[in-house]
Amino acid sequence: xxxxxxxxxxxxxxxxxxxxxxxxxxxxxxxxxxxxxxxxxxxxxxxxxxxxxxxxxxxxxxxxxxxxxxxxxxxxxxxxxxxxxxxxxxxxxxxxxxxxxxxxxxxxxxxxxxxxxxxxxxxxxxxxxxxxxxxxxxxxxxxxxxxxxxxxxxxxxxxxxxxxxxxxxxxxxxxxxxxxxxxxxxxxxxxxxxxxxxxxxx
Amino acid sequence: xxxxxxxxxxxxxxxxxxxxxxxxxxxxxxxxxxxxxxxxxxxxxxxxxxxxxxxxxxxxxxxxxxxxxxxxxxxxxxxxxxxxxxxxxxxxxxxxxxxxxxxxxxxxxxxxxxxxxxxxxxxxxxxxxxxxxxxxxxxxxxxxxxxxxxxxxxxxxxxxxxxxxxxxxxxxxxxxxxxxxxxxxxxxxxxxxxxxxxxxxxxxxxxxxxxxxxxxxxxxxxxxxxxxxxxxxxxxxxxxxxxxxxxxxxxxxxxxxxxxxxxxxxxxxxxx
Numbered sequence: 230x231x232x233x234x235x236x237x238x239x240x241x242x243x244x245x246x247x248x249x250x251x252x253x254x255x256x257x258x259x260x261x262x263x264x265x266x267x268x269x270x271x272x273x274x275x276x277x278x279x280x281x282x283x284x285x286x287x288x289x290x291x292x293x294x295x296x297x298x299x300x301x302x303x304x305x306x307x308x309x310x311x312x313x314x315x316x317x318x319x320x321x322x323x324x325x326x327x328x329x330x331x332x333x334x335x336x337x338x339x340x341x342x343x344x345x346x347x348x349x350x351x352x353x354x355x356x357x358x359x360x361x362x363x364x365x366x367x368x369x370x371x372x373x374x375x376x377x378x379x380x381x382x383x384x385x386x387x388x389x390x391x392x393x394x395x396x397x398x399x400x401x402x403x404x405x406x407x408x409x410x411x412x413x414x415x416x417x418x419x420x421x422x423x424x425x426x427x428x429x430x431x
Numbered sequence: 432x433x434x435x436x437x438x439x440x441x442x443x444x445x446x447x448x449x450x451x452x453x454x455x456x457x458x459x460x461x462x463x464x465x466x467x468x469x470x471x472x473x474x475x476x477x478x479x480x481x482x483x484x485x486x487x488x489x490x491x492x493x494x495x496x497x498x499x500x501x502x503x504x505x506x507x508x509x510x511x512x513x514x515x516x517x518x519x520x521x522x523x524x525x526x527x528x529x530x531x532x533x534x535x536x537x538x539x540x541x542x543x544x545x546x547x548x549x550x551x552x553x554x555x556x557x558x559x560x561x562x563x564x565x566x567x568x569x570x571x572x573x574x575x576x577x578x579x580x581x582x583x584x585x586x587x588x589x590x591x592x593x594x595x596x597x598x599x600x601x602x603x604x605x606x607x608x609x610x611x612x613x614x615x616x617x618x619x620x621x622x623x624x625x626x627x628x629x630x631x632x633x634x635x636x637x638x639x640x641x642x643x644x645x646x647x648x649x650x651x652x653x654x655x656x657x658x659x660x661x662x663x664x665x666x667x668x669x670x671x672x673x674x675x676x677x678x679x680x681x682x683x684x685x686x687x688x689x690x691x692x693x694x695x696x697x698x699x700x701x702x703x
Contacts, residue, residue, distance in 0.1 A: 358562045358601045360616065365623055426550070427558040427615050431601050
């Protein structure tokens with residue numbers, strides 16, 4: 230203890246008030262903050278709010294009430310890696326005649342006439358080192374909602390599934406356990422969910 | 432027939448398949464014996480043109496080797512052409528040897544990784560998971576072929592090449608090891624394309640960037656488990672050998688000896 234005392238600064242009462250108490254308060258705050266982050270991380274909560282879109286597009290109306298299939302607008306999900314964001318022309322398929330008098334629809338018309346793309350905000354994003362392909366999952370008859378949640382009930386789309394490696398692996402493992410193990414006769418076949426790192430990590 | 436075998440088992444059974452005349456039918460192969468990706472390099476056809484080196488650099492977002500990096504001996508290329516001179520000046524001959532990751536069955540780089548960033552997958556690829564790599568460089572130290580490259584700097588490209596990067600390949604950052612993947616992104620794409628049309632990947636469907644670029648077809652890529660593939664044919668050739676075979680690494684890259692009618696056994700000892 231004597232050695233310890235020699236290294237610690239000796240604080241008078243006033244110094245203790247000015248340095249000691251703020252140090253304890255700040256330190257406590259830091260620990261609490263870290264704890265909150267760890268708990269949020271462990272429970273897999275996606276606390277990210279829905280981004281504000283340039284046009285108040287309502288998925289619950291289009292996909293929900295009107296029952297338009299996802300693939301009608303998000304073309305290419307079954308043939309390519311990316312589920313595309315529809316172009317302005319795609320909106321104009323219907324909105325050259327449907328509800329053209331509304332303010333939000335007028336934004337599309339303006340964009341179409343001035344030849345400027347609509348700057349939609351991205352909701353779901355995989356990290357750069359992940360090779361995710363929609364076509365393989367559509368081919369395997371995975372529902373869109375498995376990863377994107379009940380979009381047909383959302384006015385503004387937000388991310389509801391925490392798309393981290395654990396989510397991917399849990400599903401791949403549950404879908405079929407055939408793709409791992411020494412005695413497995415189907416190492417990586419077309420109809421199994423692969424468990425190999427090199428399939429997703431690029 | 433188990434799908435996972437040791438290196439010796441596999442090469443033995445491969446030989447037996449061909450010698451015994453019994454072959455796996457296409458249906459049996461489709462039923463899932465899996466693949467063992469391999470490459471053959473015909474030294475007799477290689478002209479040392481470096482097209483494979485450039486193609487690889489472009490396909491895999493390998494940073495440009497500036498002069499300074501080369502003089503510092505920090506140049507990176509996933510495939511390199513080693514040049515060996517034979518004879519004295521007027522009668523000098525250059526011989527070329529393309530060297531890339533050999534995707535060894537018994538790879539010295541794999542067991543030393545403390546982070547499991549490098550491992551052997553079921554198709555015989557020696558895989559490097561970049562975001563798992565912590566940069567100990569143990570693997571690069573263990574590799575007898577010197578084909579693992581450490582990123583001492585973040586890679587940079589001139590502005591004019593900003594849009595050149597291949598989106599299917601990660602840009603590796605400072606502090607991690609990178610290496611030849613046999614263009615795994617192309618393998619995966621071929622597999623997806625085959626799945627789309629409900630077929631299997633056939634011999635010749637997949638060609639890594641180097642193979643595609645090779646003007647003399649010196650490089651051939653294929654499935655070593657398919658006895659009819661071009662690469663199996665090469666592996667069973669009399670001219671076939673492996674680099675540093677005595678190390679027992681069990682490489683997946685097969686080299687075919689040079690055919691030189693004037694070569695004598697003594698001249699072959701003057702390499703390097």
